[in-house]
Amino acid sequence: MRTSSWWAGAVVDRLRGAGIATLLWQAGRWRFTLFCVLAVLQGLAPAAAIAASGVLVSGLPNNPAQAALGLALFGASLLTGTVLSAVLDHQAAVLDGRFARTIHETVAKATLRTAVAHLADPETSGELGALAEFERVDGFVGTVTALRELLRQRATGIGAAVVLATFAWWAPIVMFLGWRGLSFGVRKWLDHGMNLGAQQGETAMRRARYLRGLAVDSPAAKEIRVFGLAGWLVPLYRDSYLAALEVVWAGRKLGMRTVFAATGGVLLAHLLVLTAIAQTTSTPAEIVVYAQAVLSTSALGYVFGAEIPLARARKVTALALSLARRLTSAETPKHTANTIQLKDVHFTYPGRDEPVLAGVDLIVPKGQSLAIVGENGAGKSTLVNLLCGIYQPQKGEIAMPGKVSAIVQRFTRFELSLKDNIGFGEGDVHRALERAGGLGLLDDLPHGWDTVLSSSHPNGRDLSGGQWQKVALARALLAVESGADTLIMDEPSANLDVLAEEELFARFSELAGDITTILVSHRLASVRHAGRIVVVADGRIVEDGTHTELMAANGRYAAMYSLQADRFAEDIAGKEWSHA
Numbered sequence: 001m002r003t004s005s006w007w008a009g010a011v012v013d014r015l016r017g018a019g020i021a022t023l024l025w026q027a028g029r030w031r032f033t034l035f036c037v038l039a040v041l042q043g044l045a046p047a048a049a050i051a052a053s054g055v056l057v058s059g060l061p062n063n064p065a066q067a068a069l070g071l072a073l074f075g076a077s078l079l080t081g082t083v084l085s086a087v088l089d090h091q092a093a094v095l096d097g098r099f100a101r102t103i104h105e106t107v108a109k110a111t112l113r114t115a116v117a118h119l120a121d122p123e124t125s126g127e128l129g130a131l132a133e134f135e136r137v138d139g140f141v142g143t144v145t146a147l148r149e150l151l152r153q154r155a156t157g158i159g160a161a162v163v164l165a166t167f168a169w170w171a172p173i174v175m176f177l178g179w180r181g182l183s184f185g186v187r188k189w190l191d192h193g194m195n196l197g198a199q200q201g202e203t204a205m206r207r208a209r210y211l212r213g214l215a216v217d218s219p220a221a222k223e224i225r226v227f228g229l230a231g232w233l234v235p236l237y238r239d240s241y242l243a244a245l246e247v248v249w250a251g252r253k254l255g256m257r258t259v260f261a262a263t264g265g266v267l268l269a270h271l272l273v274l275t276a277i278a279q280t281t282s283t284p285a286e287i288v289v290y291a292q293a294v295l296s297t298s299a300l301g302y303v304f305g306a307e308i309p310l311a312r313a314r315k316v317t318a319l320a321l322s323l324a325r326r327l328t329s330a331e332t333p334k335h336t337a338n339t340i341q342l343k344d345v346h347f348t349y350p351g352r353d354e355p356v357l358a359g360v361d362l363i364v365p366k367g368q369s370l371a372i373v374g375e376n377g378a379g380k381s382t383l384v385n386l387l388c389g390i391y392q393p394q395k396g397e398i399a400m401p402g403k404v405s406a407i408v409q410r411f412t413r414f415e416l417s418l419k420d421n422i423g424f425g426e427g428d429v430h431r432a433l434e435r436a437g438g439l440g441l442l443d444d445l446p447h448g449w450d451t452v453l454s455s456s457h458p459n460g461r462d463l464s465g466g467q468w469q470k471v472a473l474a475r476a477l478l479a480v481e482s483g484a485d486t487l488i489m490d491e492p493s494a495n496l497d498v499l500a501e502e503e504l505f506a507r508f509s510e511l512a513g514d515i516t517t518i519l520v521s522h523r524l525a526s527v528r529h530a531g532r533i534v535v536v537a538d539g540r541i542v543e544d545g546t547h548t549e550l551m552a553a554n555g556r557y558a559a560m561y562s563l564q565a566d567r568f569a570e571d572i573a574g575k576e577w578s579h580a
């Protein structure tokens with residue numbers, strides 16, 4: 001949120017600060033209260049030491065008892081400050097960890113509860129990206145340590161101001177204005193560096209980060225090397241990075257003028273108050289006390305080491321809370337008994353004008369084996385995502401019978417053990433992998449079921465595309481065993497060899513009858529065995545029937561089927577020719 005005037009910005013910033021307190025309160029109310037009280041007490045210790053030094057000096061040289069009392073009070077305030085500091089070190093470290101955990105939980109709960117379509121909308125994905133970037137930089141840790149420093153300093157400054165007010169009511173006001181002016185100047189100067197998020201620099205910086213990621217993140221890094229793109233990528237990265245920094249540098253140059261002017265203001269405030277003290281006070285004790293108080297009012301100014309992390313934390317908190325508020329209002333999919341029913345379903349991706357689906361009507365009775373076919377981009381995967389409840393239609397209704405198990409086209413390859421990739425800690429994973437035809441995998445894995453399926457993990461092992469597909473199938477089959485009524489497979493055989501594909505479809509057809517099976521595939525030779533085939537085109541279902549019926553209708557399906565059959569025949573002829 002940006003506002004036009006600096007004071008309105010400051011108010012908004014303070015309100016955002018309330019978000020940090022809210023999260024810390026949630027993270028542990030008693031610990032947080034104790035932490036605040038101790039931080040303020042630690043901050044007041046210097047003011048107590050200033051007052052004690054006055055007692056000490058005024059007792060010298062004629063009143064040794066008073067001087068001794070002053071010395072004792074002085075030592076006690078210093079000691080109290082040191083003890084409180086040690087206790088607060090521990091409290092701040094514990095609360096820091098809890099604060100980071102609360103932010104993670106707030107965002108994770110919100111994102112997991114919502115439909116994925118919300119995550120695909122540009123605003124939400126931008127905010128999630130910004131949170132991920134904050135996390136990458138400092139892992140949300142350090143907020144409470146910074147808060148402690150700010151509380152301590154402010155308490156010190158207020159303590160000093162109270163002492164100074166005993167000299168003259170206007171003196172603390174003059175010092176306060178001087179230090180706040182400098183603080184404003186410093187903030188303005190630093191903001192240009194920190195607030196990249198709200199400036200043109202962010203676009204260039206995001207692009208620079210993306211380009212750097214291309215060189216080091218494994219999937220893209222491979223292609224960069226294969227295509228020899230280093231000579232193209234490196235200057236592109238350097239130029240984007242410099243473009244982003246130039247925006248920051250230009251801003252900082254402008255901000256420096258304000259800092260110089262504000263520094264002049266602080267010097268003037270010191271000159272005014274110290275001259276008045278020198279002219280009106282008569283005892284050395286008063287001079288010692290008031291001069292120290294004047295110097296300690298610097299704690300009302302900019303607190304280096306605390307304000308930047310706190311400003312970041314305010315942004316993180318505001319982002320996390322706004323995401324949580326928005327995402328929790330997402331709808332959950334509806335369920336009914338027995339049949340799958342889609343009524344006039346419309347779906348458009350966020351940021352696009354053209355609907356992908358525009359009036360899909362479909363009823364699938366329990367136990368039916370349905371195949372969905374259509375050209376690339378027709379909307380088959382979108383339909384599958386709607387059936388899984390991952391997306392919600394903007395118009396129309398979807399009713400699903402109970403639980404759905406699915407292998408989506410881009411299923412997740414979790415960097416977890418083989419066991420957890422299939423069962424997430426539950427179920428008969430051995431049987432599931434056996435039914436998916438993947439038991440042979442175990443021979444290749446150094447730690448069997450416990451092998452982490454990632455080559456970036458020590459002792460881990462990545463799998464081939466086909467092997468991953470068997471793992472995903474086992475995951476889906478296990479979900480069927482634990483009570484799913486519908487199994488959906490979106491292009492399950494894309495990476496499988498011919499034998500494995502045949503085996504897969506044989507298993508798939510065995511399942512139909514007990515549960516409803518839905519298959520999306522371009523391999524029409526396999527699809528033809530499905531009990532029912534629907535063709536998706538122009539956002540609707542345009543053909544519906546068995547293989548024989550659709551061939552007889554001589555429409556799109558028949559055309560696609562004949563084309564594939566002809567190609568297959570040509571391939572075979574070609575092979576025979578090359579062997580001749």
Ligand SMILES: Nc1ncnc2c1ncn2[C@@H]1O[C@H](COP(=O)(O)OP(=O)(O)OP(=O)(O)O)[C@@H](O)[C@H]1O
Pocket residue numbers: 120349350352356374375376377378379380381382383
């Ligand atoms: N996340 C997304 N955001 C915006 N548009 C998308 C998104 N995913 C898919 N689309 C678009 O929606 C349309 C339908 O895509 P979908 O993946 O559903 O088609 P499909 O029939 O499954 O294609 P294929 O046979 O190639 O897998 C395409 O035009 C695609 O570009």
